[in-house]
Amino acid sequence: MTVDDRGRGYKEAVPSSSPRRITLEEVAKVAGVSRATASRVVNGVPSVDETIREAVQRAIADTGYLPNLAARSLVTRRADxxxxxxxxxxxxxxxxxxxxxxxxxxxxxxxxxxxxxxxxxxxxxxxxxxxxxxxxxxxxxxxxxxxxxxxxxxxxxxxxxxxxxxxxxxxxxxxxxxxxNQTEGAALAARHLRALGRHHVATIAGPQHTSAGQDRLTGFRDALADPEMAWVEGDFTRESGTAGMAALLSRHPLLDGVFAASDLMAQGALAVLRARGRRVPRDVAVVGFDDSSAALACEPPLTTVRQPVExxxxxxxxxxxxxxxxxxxxxxxxxxxxxxxxxxxx
Structure with a gap:
């Protein structure tokens, strides 16, 4: 407590203990590059060598550097x-x-x-x-x-x-x-079903107004080389897989292989096969597309075409x-x- 000249007590201000702001120079030193190079990485300049970019990004993470976004926007004229x-x-x-x-x-x-x-x-x-x-x-x-x-x-x-x-x-x-490569992915499914000895094969295709739906149907059909191949159109949802599988079974009761153009549609198809007493894979082999979490949630776990989405x-x-x-x-x-x-x- 401090006393003023009138005898009144008061508390002195305590200096702020907030952390010191890390500078770009410190980031550059940790990364082993010049400040100009570090600045180019922070500002997203695409021509920086990838190894150098990663070194600067690691230094940013290690030091806790926070760029001054307002100043950066003035320089780059970007919204970030x-x-x-x-x-x-x-x-x-x-x-x-x-x-x-x-x-x-x-x-x-x-x-x-x-x-x-x-x-x-x-x-x-x-x-x-x-x-x-x-x-x-x-x-x-x-x-x-x-x-x-x-x-x-x-x-x-x-x-x-x-x-x-x-x-x-x-x-x-x-x-x-x-x-x-959508067509090749669908072709992988077709060749796999043929290698298993499945002769009555059909597909639940994706929506034909989309490039993915078109390409997966084309790739499967061309690899199968069966002009009589049966198919129905879905919309990549579980519900359309359910409806599509029911329609295929009613028209083609001897069906022994199905390619669903998404894992969600395959999940719906498997539920119908199970309800109709068709054993998977003994009676009907099923292949999906995506390798999403839905593939592992299927019963049995789903063979599928993986696209590296991440x-x-x-x-x-x-x-x-x-x-x-x-x-x-x-x-x-x-x-x-x-x-x-x-x-x-x-």
């Missing part, structure tokens, strides 16, 4: 925010695919100092995305499974905004996209950041290879 536009909320919450996409995107975006804004499709979202890009509130967009009739991809391309699509566009469009999503994020860093970056395509994961359903 990108949008990940997902399908309508009901579908997104029911399909494990989209959670894997978010995880994959965050492995890149999360360490870049850029904010990720999650949005769902719709007319309101479309106008908001365009408005935010024009006003400088967003730097770019990752579009997941966009409806082929949605004008947003073409609008973004024509406006020269940075954008990456999650699959091959159904209509010709000069847009960067990332996809799995790796694909991370590549989408990298390609978008590259466009943002260099608006003259040409459009590109990244195609990942699928693998067949064998489990108890075949």
């Amino acid at each position: 925010a990108v949008a990940l536009v997902l399908p309508e909320e009901d579908r997104m919450l029911g399909d494990p695919f989209f959670g894997r996409v978010v995880r994959g995107v965050m492995t890149v975006i999360g360490r870049s100092g850029v904010h990720l804004v999650l949005m769902t499709t719709g007319a309101t979202t479309r106008s908001q995305v365009v408005s935010d890009l024009r006003r400088g509130r967003l730097d770019g967009v990752i579009l997941i499974h966009t409806d082929p009739f949605d004008p947003l991809p073409r609008l973004l391309v024509e406006s020269r905004f940075p954008v990456v699509l999650s699959s091959r566009p159904t209509q010709p469009l000069p847009i960067t996209y990332v996809d799995v 790796d694909m999503a991370a590549e989408m994020a990298r390609l978008l950041l590259r466009q943002i860093g260099n608006p003259e970056t040409p459009t590109s395509t990244a195609i990942f290879e699928p693998t067949l994961i064998l489990r108890d359903s075949t």
Whole structure:
């Protein structure tokens, strides 16, 4: 307690004990690079060598460095925010695919100092995305499974905004996209069922207005080389797998092999087979597509075509950041290879 000249007591101010702010110079020293190089990494310059970038990012994590985003935005003229536009909320919450996409995107975006804004499709979202890009509130967009009739991809391309699509566009469009080799994945399923000696094989295809639905049906049909192959169309949901399997069994009671173009549809198909007394895999072998958590939740566990969703999503994020860093970056395509994961359903 201190006494003033009138005899009144008061407490002296105690110096703040808040932690000292780590400087960019300290990050550079820990990473073993110059301050200029560290600054280029923090500001997302795409031309930095990947080994150096990783060293600086480790130094940032180790030191707890927090960039001054306001100052950085003044220098880069960027919002340091990108949008990940997902399908309508009901579908997104029911399909494990989209959670894997978010995880994959965050492995890149999360360490870049850029904010990720999650949005769902719709007319309101479309106008908001365009408005935010024009006003400088967003730097770019990752579009997941966009409806082929949605004008947003073409609008973004024509406006020269940075954008990456999650699959091959159904209509010709000069847009960067990332996809799995869909036709080869479906062909893996067809060849596997044939190798098992299954002769009455059918497929529950994906929606034919999407590139994934079209390519998986084409790949399966071509590899099977059976002009009489039976198929029904689903929409990648469990419910459509249930309806599709019931329809196939009513038309083709001797069915002994099924390829469902998504794990969720396969899950629905397995429930119908079980209810009809058809043993899996003894009576009917079943193959899915995705290798999502739904494949392991199936009874029996599902043989499926794996697409590396997390790796694909991370590549989408990298390609978008590259466009943002260099608006003259040409459009590109990244195609990942699928693998067949064998489990108890075949």
